[in-house]
Amino acid sequence: MSESRAGSGGQGRVGGNLTWQAVRAEAIRRIREREWMPGSRIPDEAELAAELGCARATVNRALRDLAAEGYLERRRKGGTRVPETPVRKATFEIAVIRQDVEARGHRHGYRLLGDETGAAPDEIASALGLPKGTPLRHVRALHLADDAPFCLEIRWLNPELVPPERAVFDALSANEWLLRNLAYSAGSFGFSARTADAELAALMACPEGAALLAMDRTTFMDAVPITAATLIYREGYRLATTM
Amino acid sequence: MSESRAGSGGQGRVGGNLTWQAVRAEAIRRIREREWMPGSRIPDEAELAAELGCARATVNRALRDLAAEGYLERRRKGGTRVPETPVRKATFEIAVIRQDVEARGHRHGYRLLGDETGAAPDEIASALGLPKGTPLRHVRALHLADDAPFCLEIRWLNPELVPPERAVFDALSANEWLLRNLAYSAGSFGFSARTADAELAALMACPEGAALLAMDRTTFMDAVPITAATLIYREGYRLATTM
DNA sequence: AAGTGGTCTAGACCACAAA
DNA sequence: TTGTGGTCTAGACCACTTG
Numbered sequence: 001m002s003e004s005r006a007g008s009g010g011q012g013r014v015g016g017n018l019t020w021q022a023v024r025a026e027a028i029r030r031i032r033e034r035e036w037m038p039g040s041r042i043p044d045e046a047e048l049a050a051e052l053g054c055a056r057a058t059v060n061r062a063l064r065d066l067a068a069e070g071y072l073e074r075r076r077k078g079g080t081r082v083p084e085t086p087v088r089k090a091t092f093e094i095a096v097i098r099q100d101v102e103a104r105g106h107r108h109g110y111r112l113l114g115d116e117t118g119a120a121p122d123e124i125a126s127a128l129g130l131p132k133g134t135p136l137r138h139v140r141a142l143h144l145a146d147d148a149p150f151c152l153e154i155r156w157l158n159p160e161l162v163p164p165e166r167a168v169f170d171a172l173s174a175n176e177w178l179l180r181n182l183a184y185s186a187g188s189f190g191f192s193a194r195t196a197d198a199e200l201a202a203l204m205a206c207p208e209g210a211a212l213l214a215m216d217r218t219t220f221m222d223a224v225p226i227t228a229a230t231l232i233y234r235e236g237y238r239l240a241t242t243m
Numbered sequence: 244m245s246e247s248r249a250g251s252g253g254q255g256r257v258g259g260n261l262t263w264q265a266v267r268a269e270a271i272r273r274i275r276e277r278e279w280m281p282g283s284r285i286p287d288e289a290e291l292a293a294e295l296g297c298a299r300a301t302v303n304r305a306l307r308d309l310a311a312e313g314y315l316e317r318r319r320k321g322g323t324r325v326p327e328t329p330v331r332k333a334t335f336e337i338a339v340i341r342q343d344v345e346a347r348g349h350r351h352g353y354r355l356l357g358d359e360t361g362a363a364p365d366e367i368a369s370a371l372g373l374p375k376g377t378p379l380r381h382v383r384a385l386h387l388a389d390d391a392p393f394c395l396e397i398r399w400l401n402p403e404l405v406p407p408e409r410a411v412f413d414a415l416s417a418n419e420w421l422l423r424n425l426a427y428s429a430g431s432f433g434f435s436a437r438t439a440d441a442e443l444a445a446l447m448a449c450p451e452g453a454a455l456l457a458m459d460r461t462t463f464m465d466a467v468p469i470t471a472a473t474l475i476y477r478e479g480y481r482l483a484t485t486m
Numbered sequence: 487a488a489g490t491g492g493t494c495t496a497g498a499c500c501a502c503a504a505a
Numbered sequence: 506t507t508g509t510g511g512t513c514t515a516g517a518c519c520a521c522t523t524g
Binding site: 060076 | 492
């Protein structure tokens, strides 16, 4: 999705060569001004290249980028179409919690709450594709921002990949250890809202009944489960990104 | 990033040519196995191309893809590095609410709750970069899934771009009208949790005090504000994606 | 069967930022 | 200044899918 978007001066011609950003901009213009109607097929790459006066590869780069952003749909032999109702894509940056805290101008603190290995709850095991009752390492920790609770980290770990002897989370959080030591290859995550029960309220220093943002993730390395985690953020937390 | 990830049989050689996916896979392997250490610089494109036996453009495509995913950091003249603490990127698909409902196997329903134009609250005006008191169109609507409340849409609209005469939201939601009619070029969005007050509880048919997931967005077309919106989802809603 | 996008190559020039 | 990534070109072959 359109990285630097720099080019020679920004866009347009460079002595006769159109940049892919310029092609992209022209395509967006045509979509926005209904020159290319929703649902209709647009000219193929070779045609556009000839019309715009650039190489087909340049057109390809631009249209591929737009397809990744949801502006276009492309299929071999089927051609390129403007979607009836576009599904726009937005990118989130999943940073380490410590960095998140520091980026907000706070001092990061960390407290390990618990770390034991035992049979995983059924829902966790199934989310990781493991048989019921598989032993997993269960870690709970609290991240602080200027000494105030910021994020509760609740996690189940594959003990074979993250053995208690090798990976100690007294000072460095599992969140950070994993990101540094295990490059995951696949996974999923989601957002939901959760009501603070008495225990949560005590931990997060918020009123019982408060609404907290929860983010859950599962990650795998080549189909081998690494971890299932839930991160519960302090009251009022907002996770944001730009498009 | 990394679209189809197909290639000739998946990856690897095609009679002597490495695909960019194969180069990508090899790079990930070297990162994961610490052949390329975190923080260190990796060989430049020309070197890798020679080593792997492919064109530099192929290496470029692979490494550019990895950089977009957060696996690598690239800078001109600075070379390509493995980040100390990677910031992984994940992509969300922002679909029309109706499609979201239907994708979950429900029948979508819609009820317009209100539509008036008046001075915007200060916080809304400032989020859109408008002077205090700018008149905006204020629309509220409820989306239903099988007749049960699914999502409350609260929105402020730029009346010049979305005039009440031209854009009527009796049957088609503003959500869908906008996506169909105004391609936005920039914006931001965020997630947070919100407690249901009495009014919200009544609208969403949930207990007062329930935790609801809220998503807020602002969108612009070439720096011209289009809309600021808050979508409040039913209790228990989870917005998910994969990486 | 054939059309369209997906990708590779080899060579070239340029922009940017580090040395 | 100069090394490294960013991009363009022209030509080629291939893969997927639709007719």
